[in-house]
Amino acid sequence: MSYIYPKRELCPLCEYMEGRLPCSKIVRGKYVSAFMNLRQRSVGSVLVAPHRHVQALTMLNTDEAHELIDLTNRIGRAVVDALKPQGLHSWCNVGEPAGQSLPHLHFQIVPRYEDVPYTFVGSAELTITAPVDLEVIAAKLIESMNRRTPALAEAV
């Protein structure tokens, strides 16, 4: 089975990270970025993706893989610290049979709250969040990361 997809003309994840689609950036590392897009699965959902357009974790070099997992871990801790969810998803899908809808590797960090019924829908069906709300939430996550690991959290 091949995980290789041709690079699309416009990959939304590349567009977010290169500033051509609106999102709230949280961290831009050397190889990986974390940001919130307007389609929130739950309040405070964050995407963590390598800058390089690759589809699978197995396509990363060691430095990229380390930064991806480290940043995913730190974003998860910041979401728990800042937003106080009662549950947390952190996952990535690889390959269409696994539900990957974009051929660009990314982890999704999705807080879950007891007072919000659990749902799971495709990305295209998610409601659009107001950008100002995202900026408020992103600021909380950045503050949490800076408080917890000031040397590692590079706000953008």
Ligand SMILES: [Zn+2]
């Ligand atoms: Zn891409």
